Amino acid sequence: MFESLHRRIRKKGLPPGTVTYVGRHQTAEVALDVIHVDEGGVRQSFPASADDCAVYVDAPGLTWINLDGLHDPACVTRLGELFQLHPLVLEDIVHTGQRPKLDELDDALFVVLKMLRYDEKERTIEDEQVSFVLRGNLLLTFQEKGGGDVFGEVRKRLLSGTGKLAKSGPDYLMYGLIDALVDNYFVVLERMGDDIEEVEEALLDAPTPGELETIHGLRREALFLRRFVWPLREVLARLEKGGSPFIQDATIPYLRDLYDHTIQVMDTVETFRDMLSGMLDLYLSNVSLKLNETMKVLTMISTIFIPLSFLASLYGMNFRYMPELETRYGYFVVLGVMACTVAGMVLFFRRKGWLSAQQDNAADTRPEAKG
Numbered sequence: 001m002f003e004s005l006h007r008r009i010r011k012k013g014l015p016p017g018t019v020t021y022v023g024r025h026q027t028a029e030v031a032l033d034v035i036h037v038d039e040g041g042v043r044q045s046f047p048a049s050a051d052d053c054a055v056y057v058d059a060p061g062l063t064w065i066n067l068d069g070l071h072d073p074a075c076v077t078r079l080g081e082l083f084q085l086h087p088l089v090l091e092d093i094v095h096t097g098q099r100p101k102l103d104e105l106d107d108a109l110f111v112v113l114k115m116l117r118y119d120e121k122e123r124t125i126e127d128e129q130v131s132f133v134l135r136g137n138l139l140l141t142f143q144e145k146g147g148g149d150v151f152g153e154v155r156k157r158l159l160s161g162t163g164k165l166a167k168s169g170p171d172y173l174m175y176g177l178i179d180a181l182v183d184n185y186f187v188v189l190e191r192m193g194d195d196i197e198e199v200e201e202a203l204l205d206a207p208t209p210g211e212l213e214t215i216h217g218l219r220r221e222a223l224f225l226r227r228f229v230w231p232l233r234e235v236l237a238r239l240e241k242g243g244s245p246f247i248q249d250a251t252i253p254y255l256r257d258l259y260d261h262t263i264q265v266m267d268t269v270e271t272f273r274d275m276l277s278g279m280l281d282l283y284l285s286n287v288s289l290k291l292n293e294t295m296k297v298l299t300m301i302s303t304i305f306i307p308l309s310f311l312a313s314l315y316g317m318n319f320r321y322m323p324e325l326e327t328r329y330g331y332f333v334v335l336g337v338m339a340c341t342v343a344g345m346v347l348f349f350r351r352k353g354w355l356s357a358q359q360d361n362a363a364d365t366r367p368e369a370k371g
Helices: 002-011 050-056 073-082 087-094 152-160 170-205 209-240 249-314 330-352 354-364
Strands: 031-038 041-045 062-068 101-104 109-119 124-135 138-143
Touching: 031 050, 031 152, 041 152, 050 062, 050 073, 062 073, 062 170, 073 087, 087 109, 087 124, 101 209, 109 170, 109 209, 124 170, 124 209, 138 170, 152 170, 170 209, 170 249, 209 249, 249 330, 330 354
Parallel strands: 062 138
Antiparallel strands: 031 041, 031 062, 101 109, 109 124, 124 138
C-alpha cells in the first residue's frame, strides 16, 4: 500500500488526463493481441505496434484488442487516439493503483478490476490491474504486465468460433473475461485455505513463533483480498441491474449469476478473516496455557523442596549441643524424614487433583486429542 502511495507522487503537479505510468517497474516489451470475429470467421493477429490496429476502427463484427504491459504510455496513448478514448480513461488505465470501479461515459463503458495470483511459497497475493473499455462492437483490455493471464479458456472458446462468445456482442465477451477473473479468485481462496488449515494443525500440535508470523501474514493477505472484492461487488451490482446502453438484456442473467459468485467470494474472505482472528486467539491461549503449566510445575517443585531445604539447613547449623548429632543412624533418619515428606506432599497434590490436571493438560496437547 505504501509503495503505491510513493509511486503516486510521480503524478504530482501534472494536469488531469496526463498519461503517466504509475506502477511497478517493468522490463518486458508490451504486446498486442487481436481477435476479430465477422462473417468470414475468427482471426487472431499480433500487431507489432498500436498503429497496426487502425484497421479495426469501425470494423464490422466483434473485435477484442488486448494490450499486455502498461509501462509504454505512448502505446496506450496511440490506442486512445485511434479509438477516441477519453484522456481521463487513459490516465486511469496507466495508473495501476486504481480500486475496482465502473465508469459509464457517453460513448464507452470503462471497468477496472484486479487479477490475482497466489504465491504458495511466500503465502502472498499478487495483484495485477486489468482495464476494460467497451465501445460499440469493440472490447479493449489493458493488462498491467505480461507473462500470462487467466483468459486462456476464453480465448480458446472464442477462437473455436462455435460457442456463444463468437455469436454474441462485446458485452458478453467482457462478462466471460470477468467471469474468468472471479473464478480465479476461488482458486486463490482454495490455496489460501489450504495454508490456513496447515497453520491451524500446527497450532494444535506445537505452536511456535513462526506460526504467529504466518498468521499475521495471512491476515494481511485476507485484508488485501477484501480490499479488491468489496468494490468488485459494487461494480457487478451496477452491471446486473441493467439500464446501460452498453449491456444487452440477454447478458443481464449471466451478470446476475456472476454477482452471486462474487458474494460467495466475499463470504469466504470474511470466513477466513474470522478463522485467522480465532487462530491468533488460539495461539495466545496455547502460549498462556504452556506458561501456566510451566509455572505450575516449577511451583510444585519449589513447594516440595521448601521443607527439604528447611531440614537440610536446620541440621547444617554448627552448634555443638544439637540433638541427634551424635546418633549413629541420624543421617539415614533425616533422609527418611525427607522421603516421607516428599511422598506426603505428592499424595496431597494428587488428592487435590493438581497432578491429574497436569497430566490431562499434557494429554490434550497430543495429536490424538484433536479428534
